[in-house]
Structures are given as C-alpha cells and as structure tokens.
Amino acid sequence: MKAWKEIPRRGYVTQPTPLEELFRFSQRVGVRVRIKRDDLLPLGGNKIRKLDYLLEEAVRVGADTLITASTNQCCYNSMTALLASREGMTCRVIMESWGDTRYRYETASNHVMMELCGPEEVAVVTNLPSGPVEDMPVARRMAEEVRAAGKRPWFLSRGGSGPLGALGYVRCAEELLTQWGEDPPGAVICPCGIGGTQAGLTVGLRLLECSVPVVGIGVTGKSRGEMEASVRSQCQELTDFLETEPLPEEAVRCVDGYSGGGYGKPSREQVEWMRTLASSQGILTDPTYSGKALYGLCGLAAEGAYADPGGLVLLHTGGLQLFYDFSSLAEV
Numbered sequence: 001m002k003a004w005k006e007i008p009r010r011g012y013v014t015q016p017t018p019l020e021e022l023f024r025f026s027q028r029v030g031v032r033v034r035i036k037r038d039d040l041l042p043l044g045g046n047k048i049r050k051l052d053y054l055l056e057e058a059v060r061v062g063a064d065t066l067i068t069a070s071t072n073q074c075c076y077n078s079m080t081a082l083l084a085s086r087e088g089m090t091c092r093v094i095m096e097s098w099g100d101t102r103y104r105y106e107t108a109s110n111h112v113m114m115e116l117c118g119p120e121e122v123a124v125v126t127n128l129p130s131g132p133v134e135d136m137p138v139a140r141r142m143a144e145e146v147r148a149a150g151k152r153p154w155f156l157s158r159g160g161s162g163p164l165g166a167l168g169y170v171r172c173a174e175e176l177l178t179q180w181g182e183d184p185p186g187a188v189i190c191p192c193g194i195g196g197t198q199a200g201l202t203v204g205l206r207l208l209e210c211s212v213p214v215v216g217i218g219v220t221g222k223s224r225g226e227m228e229a230s231v232r233s234q235c236q237e238l239t240d241f242l243e244t245e246p247l248p249e250e251a252v253r254c255v256d257g258y259s260g261g262g263y264g265k266p267s268r269e270q271v272e273w274m275r276t277l278a279s280s281q282g283i284l285t286d287p288t289y290s291g292k293a294l295y296g297l298c299g300l301a302a303e304g305a306y307a308d309p310g311g312l313v314l315l316h317t318g319g320l321q322l323f324y325d326f327s328s329l330a331e332v
C-alpha cells in the first residue's frame with residue numbers, strides 16, 4: 001500500500017476540526033448526536049480538504065492558470081478562485097446553472113466572493129456534460145487561449161472529485177478516530193453530492209480498521225442505487241490509487257428521500273430541522289448540502305436506526321456562503 005500520509009499537500013488544513021457533543025439538539029432528536037465541524041475549516045467547507053492536495057499538484061507542475069467546473073450552488077469554484085489568488089495564479093471556471101430558479105447567482109455571496117478574486121473567466125453553462133473537465137469543449141477553448149497567451153493551464157477535476165481530492169477525507173477519517181477514541185458512534189452521516197467526501201471517509205475508516213459505517217444523504221434527488229454505484233466506483237478509484245484492497249460492496253451506503261425538490265431545493269421539514277439546530281446550538285447549516293445531511297440524520301434517528309450509546313456523528317461540510325437567498329427559505 002502507498003504511504004498515504006506522505007502524499008504531499010499544500011498545508012491549508014493546519015489542525016483537526018472539532019468534534020462536538022450536541023447536548024440540547026440530541027434531546028430534540030431523541031438520539032445522541034455529535035458534529036464534526038468541517039464548517040470551521042479555512043474558507044468554510046469540505047472543498048479545502050480536497051484542494052489541499054489538488055493545488056499541491058498544480059503548484060508542482062508550475063501551472064499559472066487553473067481551469068475547473070462546478071455548479072452554481074457549490075463552494076468549489078469560489079474556493080478555487082480564492083486559492084488560485086493565494087498561490088499567485090489565476091483561474092477560469094465553468095459554472096453550471098442548476099437548482100432553484102430563484103437563485104440569482106450574480107448577486108449571491110458565493111459568486112460575489114469569487115468575483116472579488118478576479119478570475120479570468122466565468123463561463124456559465126446550463127448543462128454540464130459528464131466526464132473529465134479537460135474533455136469539455138469550453139474547457140479546451142479556455143486552455144487554448146491560456147496557452148496562446150504564453151501561460152500554463154492546469155485542469156482541476158469537477159468539484160474536486162477523483163482519488164487525490166478524496167484523500168482529503170481519508171485524513172478527516174483519521175481525525176475522527178482519534179477524537180472519538182473508545183467512544184465510536186453507530187454511524188457517520190454526511191451529504192452526498194458528487195460523493196468524493198463520502199468515498200474518502202468510507203475508505204479512510206476501513207483503511208484504519210474501523211468498522212463504523214458512513215451513510216451518505218443524497219442532495220440531488222438521485223436514487224439510492226445511482227448514488228451507491230457512483231460512490232462505489234470512487235472508492236474503487238481511491239483504493240486503486242492507494243494500492244490497497246477494494247472495499248466490500250456493503251461498505252457503501254446511501255439514503256435517498258431527503259433532497260426535497262432536488263438540488264438546491266430544501267423541503268419545509270429540512271428547514272425546520274435547520275432551525276432546530278440553529279436555535280438549540282447556534283450552528284447554521286446550508287440549504288443545499290449540510291442542511292440535507294442534517295435532515296437525513298433526523299430521519300434515520302426517528303426510524304430508530306442508531307439508538308446505541310455512540311449515537312450519530314454528523315459531518316458538517318460547511319457551505320455557509322450558500323445562504324443565497326433568505327427569502328426563498330422563508331417560502332418553503
């Protein structure tokens with residue numbers, strides 16, 4: 001097996017995020033809940049764990065212009081723009097317009113944050129084709145322009161997917177193990193978007209010989225089967241990359257039914273649970289990702305799925321810059 005701890009990263013993540021006990025919220029849910037505060041990571045979310053590895057590679061090859069793609073309600077493009085500036089680079093991003101039609105990205109904080117960093121180009125598309133960023137015609141055109149200007153483009157995977165990005169969550173699994181020590185939970189609950197976060201956590205825990213299951217809550221409206229197939233193949237890519245044993249099929253678990261009206265569209269019940277967490281503990285979750293994982297956790301708790309003493313750990317992936325439109329939350 002590859003010595004994964006030695007794989008270089010930029011060092012943006014300098015310390016473990018806290019694992020906190022939610023005493024008052026646990027009473028409301030009826031199950032012990034702890035929360036892993038990845039919302040407190042630098043720049044506020046899970047993508048920095050992925051970019052810690054991805055930017056290291058970009059710096060190493062001497063790139064000066066990053067090209068990547070993501071959706072309008074994901075923190076990835078804006079975080080890439082911030083980190084590009086931090087490294088003295090620039091970036092061009094492809095942004096898929098998706099989700100709630102009331103979302104006005106031009107004035108949304110996620111977008112404004114990105115614009116402040118001065119990306120060379122933000123290309124808005126309505127339908128992001130699947131497959132690698134470098135195969136997208138718009139990305140190829142961008143790369144040609146960058147090269148013609150005598151600069152060095154570098155493609156980053158969409159949303160930070162792929163084994164190198166997922167490695168960021170192998171590190172998170174290691175933090176969790178140290179933090180819960182002899183008091184493990186019945187399961188770790190996380191949002192499942194593209195699924196790299198879940199794949200990294202799942203592989204990480206197994207690699208460290210921990211049998212606590214990871215359950216991904218779908219945020220896009222995909223079926224459980226579709227999500228599990230996708231996360232499984234990302235786990236496989238990661239175990240291949242690390243030159244270690246593939247995971248058994250049952251190691252990957254996803255749950256559907258908590259994504260409301262689909263990507264970026266929270267249900268009324270979800271917003272109620274977001275309110276309960278905020279009012280009982282002072283912790284905000286976002287409508288697109290962490291709020292859906294929270295809602296899923298509460299649903300699983302209500303089914304009595306994890307009543308054991310360890311309870312549940314919620315991975316809070318951040319996303320507060322996604323509080324795009326408070327009025328739309330009031331309407332659901």
Ligand SMILES: *Cc1c(COP(=O)(O)O)cnc(C)c1O
Pocket residue numbers: 045046047074075076159191192193194195196197198286289290317318319320
């Ligand atoms: C991107 C994102 C996720 C989903 O992560 P995946 O690895 O794509 O599943 C969850 N939460 C937030 C805040 C995100 O920006």
